[in-house]
Amino acid sequence: MAKHRITFITGDGIGPEISEVAGKCIEATGIDVEWDIQTAGLDVLEKEGTPLPDRVLESIRRNKVAIKAPITTPVGTGFRSVNVALRKELDLYACVRPCKSYPGVRSRYENIDIVIVRENTEDLYAGIEFQKGTKEALKLINEIASLDPKAKKIRPDSGISIKPISVEGTERIVRFAFEYALANRRKRVTAVHKANIMKYTDGLFLEIAREAAKDYPDIAFDDRIVDNMCMQLVQVPEGYDVLVLPNLYGDILSDLCAGLVGGLGVAPGANIGEKGSLFEATHGSAPKYKGMNKVNPTALILSGVLMLRHIGEKNAGDRLEQAVAEVIKEGKYVTYDMKEKRQDKSAVGTREMGEAIITKLKKVVSVKG
Numbered sequence: 001m002a003k004h005r006i007t008f009i010t011g012d013g014i015g016p017e018i019s020e021v022a023g024k025c026i027e028a029t030g031i032d033v034e035w036d037i038q039t040a041g042l043d044v045l046e047k048e049g050t051p052l053p054d055r056v057l058e059s060i061r062r063n064k065v066a067i068k069a070p071i072t073t074p075v076g077t078g079f080r081s082v083n084v085a086l087r088k089e090l091d092l093y094a095c096v097r098p099c100k101s102y103p104g105v106r107s108r109y110e111n112i113d114i115v116i117v118r119e120n121t122e123d124l125y126a127g128i129e130f131q132k133g134t135k136e137a138l139k140l141i142n143e144i145a146s147l148d149p150k151a152k153k154i155r156p157d158s159g160i161s162i163k164p165i166s167v168e169g170t171e172r173i174v175r176f177a178f179e180y181a182l183a184n185r186r187k188r189v190t191a192v193h194k195a196n197i198m199k200y201t202d203g204l205f206l207e208i209a210r211e212a213a214k215d216y217p218d219i220a221f222d223d224r225i226v227d228n229m230c231m232q233l234v235q236v237p238e239g240y241d242v243l244v245l246p247n248l249y250g251d252i253l254s255d256l257c258a259g260l261v262g263g264l265g266v267a268p269g270a271n272i273g274e275k276g277s278l279f280e281a282t283h284g285s286a287p288k289y290k291g292m293n294k295v296n297p298t299a300l301i302l303s304g305v306l307m308l309r310h311i312g313e314k315n316a317g318d319r320l321e322q323a324v325a326e327v328i329k330e331g332k333y334v335t336y337d338m339k340e341k342r343q344d345k346s347a348v349g350t351r352e353m354g355e356a357i358i359t360k361l362k363k364v365v366s367v368k369g
């Protein structure tokens, strides 16, 4: 029996081709791994009547760790997003998005090394919404008006979204951020909020973050109002370390920070909970490139790096990251999106970039740090 049994959801669109390459790169680190391959998404919906069969969830619950390639969410079909469903079903409350500069990736900035820790289950993202004009929305508007005079100004033709932020949900995400900082030798955690305006939700988030910070004297703590944070991130991103945010701000700032370091092609991600963890690239299934052996496998490979560290294979993770970084820096065996001109004929395919990373990996014996 392999030491690590890991669920691998191979996705659709470009998913299968980047999965094949990422799987080979992870195996090439020499760790003892057995993949429990699972399919989900549109093709599975046709065959099994659901895009997310129970076998997938059972596999993750059993193995506790999964890596996933992107899955298409068709617009306007009533097809529930498998990505959102997985996070909900497994209570993957912490979304971790490292945004790091790799020399060779084209970007306006350098020396960025920010980790976004986003709460994944609450906030406006909880999906508690009332459609304008429905009797539920009208009832809610009337009830709120009887509780708060300001609410009398809510127009009857309003749609309503509810923003719950709880003590328990906040406590676990801010503690997760501090524990992550300690485990990864980070120096500072910054809480991001709009507590000046939303006193009972963002205010609560900030208050709990301040309290939790007292238990981590070795990690510096500060906070920023989200609009100011956006300005600071485009002006002095090198100055930031770990950011902890409620769900919606986390969603927006994750992409902002991915943009600072060269875009979604190089942005890995992790969704972590008590019952399991799911590692996935930030980008989608790019259906127009399906089967063309064209797209960049880096984001999924770097998600594999996060996974290796998470399962205690730090050395393997560090070596694989170094191999990826060196291939990118050399710029020879990289996909079209990493070339200065996208039509550059010297760009290689997905598989060839993977092979170059594996060749490089064989030369990386260990990584200091």
Ligand code: NAD
Residues within 6 Å of the ligand: 069, 070, 071, 072, 073, 074, 083, 264, 265, 280, 281, 282, 283, 284, 285, 286, 287, 288, 294, 295, 296, 297, 298, 299, 337
């Ligand atoms: P996308 O990320 O799939 O593609 C947008 C563009 O980014 C592509 O056309 C391509 O130019 C580029 N791109 C993306 N990944 C790349 C890669 N690895 N290498 C090189 N270029 C790359 O975003 P989209 O078009 O908005 O979404 C397509 C589908 O993916 C949608 O159904 C969406 O719901 C889904 N999606 C899934 C996930 C997930 O599974 N976690 C995340 C985001 C979007």
